[in-house]
Amino acid sequence: MGKNHTGAAILSLGSIPFITTLGNSTLIPILPEMKEALNLNNIQVSLTITLFSIAAAICIPVAGYLSDRFSRKAIIVPSLVIFGAGGLLAGIGAAFFSNAFIWLLIGRIIQGIGAAGTFPIAMALIGDLFKGSEQSKMLGIYEASNELGKVLSPIIGAAFALITWYFVFFTFPVISFLCAILVFFLIKERRNRQTPPPFNQYVKGLFLVFKQEGRWLFTVYLAGGTCLLTIFGILFYLSDKLETEDHITGVWKGLILAIPLLVLVTTSYRTGSIIGKNFVKMKRLAVVGFILMTASYLSLVWIEPLIWFIFALCFSSIGAGLVLPCVNTMIAGAVGKEKRGFITSLYGSVRYIGVALGPLLFGWLMDWSRTGLFLSVACFTFLVAMLVLLLLHVNGMDGRDKRTKITYNYY
Template identity: 30%
Template sequence: MRMTMSWRKSLVVVIFGIAAFSGPFGGNMVLPLFRYIGNDFSVGQFYLGLTITLYMMPFSILQLFSGMLSDVFYGRRKTLLFGAAMYSLGALSSYFSPSIAIFLLSRVLQGVGSAFITPISMALVGDVFEAEVRGRVMGFGALLTTLGATLGPLVGGFMGLIYWRYVFLVMLLFGLILFILIYFFLPEQNLTHFNRKEAFRILKYGIFNFLVILIGFMGLTLFFTRLSIYTFLSN
């Protein structure tokens, strides 16, 4: 049975689609630019690697908080606006960065913004669409994510031949489009009727579980690293 979507559902699809596409597209556009960034700032591989690490760290960690903040405290619209503003500010600052320190700080801001855009746009889909339709919308988002990850290095490499900083103007464009759509057209969702004390308790256990998993992975990595060293030395 064909479903006729309301304007609100259409808007959520557009917001979710832009978020799903722009995240991997913008992230992967940076990968072919390492040579140009290194030459511009006169830095080596260590600092170039940090451009990815300092983006992914806040993106990974702050997702623990962004969903709870949108559910209980501030609502979807305010948290999405915050994310789009941080992402846009980070992209603009990256474009004008006079030094590697400012550039790395700008990447942190972009990671913070993404942490408030990606999960909350997915939550919007759950808020608006019925269960039997939700899977198709999420599948559409997965398609755009793959497309963004594929096109990102191609577009980034091409723009690097012209001027590598133009990549961040493309990211800025995505951020501004999201901000405008959310600010002018997206109505606020009702906050979850949830006890805030209970929310903090769940958040505390979420952080604890994250730290346990992180320590476990660190221990596993250390084990295999030591194992490879001892195996090499034994020969």
């Protein structure tokens, strides 16, 4: 792909994770206002995030199969339109309907369905368009764009809340329709000259992949899902802490929430630019990342002052920034083009499940014990580190990128 095409790809594909991240992250600062305006309890207000993520997780495998069967753009562009339409319905329901909460949830479910055909399918498209170190660099930019959305989302959500809490929903159709236009006109997708295999043959091929490579695929899926679970869980915790303990609200709250996410963005971009296709380097960085996350969450057991809390939390952001680009590159290069959409889509489902469970799990643990919360999360991230260390190793693989060679030989 030439330089001009690469620039167009960065602009259009990089906008996709940025936009879909806004779908959840912008709501975190406005949840207290939503709760008060609609007279909701904690469980009800968390459904606005959970139902979005569950709908996406359920529909992502279907979108992945369809993208393998037809084309990536044929799924991404309509999905962006659906995403925007769901946001518009949620905004209209919140602003004008008496039973606003029901319409809000319906709109969020529709948004989740639309999101299913965006982030993971675009990752598969990057795998189609780029190869070698250029692919890992693009995936690093892709992850950085995703995390940049998380950085700006709390600020945007808090700023829009100054107008009215539901104003943010009306921004979704504008930005998603613009993104759909960019993808439609700027991405030149390569035509697959081979006839797509029948469905039963396609399924048999997937079973073959998981039979022979299921152990390491499970491990990288778990690694990516764990990062998203802890990111959204700690954002939920920090948002509550800033309001209830430190009495910080509004844009200042959004700015503070953005600090650890900015660290995550910077680390993700840098990691993606240096890992290339070196499996051993990816594995080592992923283990180091989870160890940093473990140390960070363990230290939060004893750290309460806000400035030191944020400082310690940044180490978990560095850890996640080391892990996610490595996982993305492993997933995108795991199989041939014919089944890449489905494999990356399953990974997308795991990420959305992590997003859905994060606020619920952290909220439940917060009610139980602050010490228990951080000890439990630290133990879990350490367990994942050990799994990455032990399971991402097949038949004495010595780091000469045999993983990619083995999996591509299936097709």
